Amino acid sequence: MVSLDRLDKIAHKARESQRACDHSVNVCTAAACQSAQSQPVLNALKQELKNAGLESRCAVRSVGCMGPCAQGPCISVEPQGALYGKVRPEDAAEVVASLSTTPVERLAINTSTPFFQRQTKIVLANSGRIDPEKIEDYVAANGYRALLTALTERTPAEVIQEVVKSGLRGRGGAGYPTGLKWNTVAKAAGSQKYVICNADEGDPGAFMDRAVLESDPHRVLEGMTLAAYAVGATRGYIYVRAEYPLAIERLRAALRQAARQGLLGQRIGDTEFNFDIELRLGGGAFVCGEETALIASIEGRRGLPRPRPPFPANYGLFGCPTLINNVETFANIAPIVDQGGDWFASRGTEKSKGTKVFALAGQIVNGGLIEVPMGITLREIVFDMGGGLPTGKKFKAVQTGGPSGGCIPEAHLDLPVDYESLRAVGSIMGSGGMIVIDDGQNMVDVARYFMDFCMCESCGKCVPCRVGTAMMQDLLNRFCGRQATSRDLATLRHLCEVVREASLCGLGQSAPNPVLSTLQYFEQEYLDAILGKGRSNGHASP
């Protein structure tokens, strides 16, 4: 039976074997680096070590995401502390030769820059440091300790209390207080309850959840198991996007390992607590990430949202009380339970606690994955951490929140990143996509891109979203083709209002946001596109 003692033994063994080597080369094998051919790099490193006779003195490990995804494949060398980017198999010999000397300058990524220094890692603490396919590595990084301690020493109510104290809010987009949700499910009447992890990550350009699942899957399992204990659930589901084959593979392996160690299944930690987790592959639609549609999809029906209330907390999967949280939300749980809600709440702003992972993309020098404390300003993220725009490009706006979000102009860049501030300027925190737009981009085009996405992803159940998004798309096409009239602008505004107010689910309710925010800050570009006026590309006249 698994116990804290046993965890200690596993951790000890893992650390021993790590210590047996003088060096360790960590190769990122998460999706971004893998697609940049990190596997051949890993193989080449192994071969070079063999050639040099250093096999037993230097370990080559496959790890998860290190952050600077645009510079992949990334590898890190310990204890030397070097981080290398754009490594090719041909570079392996040089890396091996430099193990005991100084890092290879040509490949080194400078980690003293704000991109690395301004990060605060909770969710990604293990990411890029442990082998995601080895439970021993996770345990050696203090994994599953929070779970076993909670099971034996704390009541479910105490666990919930810790989460309430932490001030954690849902990272899936809406920012609903997690502790409050857990309390509702815990109090809901019913002998059968479920916990669901929403890993359907569908926002274009977002890959935060994928990175967590590929880099540290056990952290999510531990968070879910703690949640199940807290709310009284015995079964869990992970609804994972089918287009994430590597995440699925690593989750499967993690589930197997956890079950083998007695960390899932019957009588976990020799207590009365039972919990099993099943993997479900997503239906391939953005709307399946909406909680009621997701539940319908798990039940084997078409993934269509239904009106709420009743909320899943009271009436969820198979009609039972169900807790549904996002991957990143669950990834925060073990540290909160382990180190206390107060520790977590000491980071961030008054109403938004902890950190948030963002996927930085678009016209930016340092693209990739970052985890920052809430309350950091957009300017710090874009210009300090992101290094600003590539030479010759000028900043125009930053888009947050994906198709449900909005474009934030220069004037609001000093805004602290938290749920309320972003909402106040017409965008949302969303799940963490952040796209930097330069002044060569036409904002009507940007709005049309997101509207096209919403139109194609609308499930069609309700009239305002089904017909409204298609009509807004028709109108935006007229603007992009400079065939619009001023009446079209009025119609567009009116449609935005009706679709936002009358749609059934969050997809329709937020679909107008990209249009509304570009209308708010870049109205001139719409006016310029009205038949016979101005230029269409938003440039000032030369």
Place this chain on the structure above:
Amino acid sequence: MPPTIPTPHSFTLTIDGQDVTATVGQSILQVANEHHVEIPTLCYLDGLSVWGGCRLCMVQIVGQARLVAACATAATEDMQVVTQSPQLHDYRQTILQMLFAERNHICSICVANGHCELQSWGQKLGVDHIDLPYRYPDLDVDSSHPRFRLDHNRCILCTRCVRVCDEIEGAHTLDVMGRGIQNMIIHDLNEPWGDSTTCTSCGKCVHVCPTGALSEKGTSVAEMVKRRQFLPYLTVMREAK
């Protein structure tokens, strides 16, 4: 001891300022209907499950930021419901306009002219022209069934036919295919209606259809009168059993 039958718990709320009583479990729409407050609906049909898709029955609840669908929201004690306001009227008109412009609704040549719920709500709510961009899609008419016809040009995707076929007839011949604006009512796995091996030709779908999308063959303009008396009868009889 005979089992005690719980008396339905009743409570009061207000609809448009008028005090009304309701029983636990009733939706706002049901309470309003009982008290002769008319709220426009299209996808809702007494006797079928609630869909909540047409959004015509949106009402305002004092103290709540978001509008709610009256068909899908339970009435609760002391709730203050507002069913008429300039804003609601505008949204309802716009939704009706969206439906008129989504496909090809030409009342003057429609078998259901004069017996169409979309048309009559348009008249009642004063929709006398369309401000929105017409879409004019190119859609089929399925006349492969010996007795019935499905004209996609007149379909508003309320899914009443899908629900009656599944919930009342038990055949589940009909369903919806595609996403968003591509939604289409299909028979079986998107086969011609006439080839369906599951359709019992009961005709229930035709009679619950609010428009001329589903009709009996042999009807001409304005001749397709829908008969729905069977639905309350069937549901009441099943419940009574």
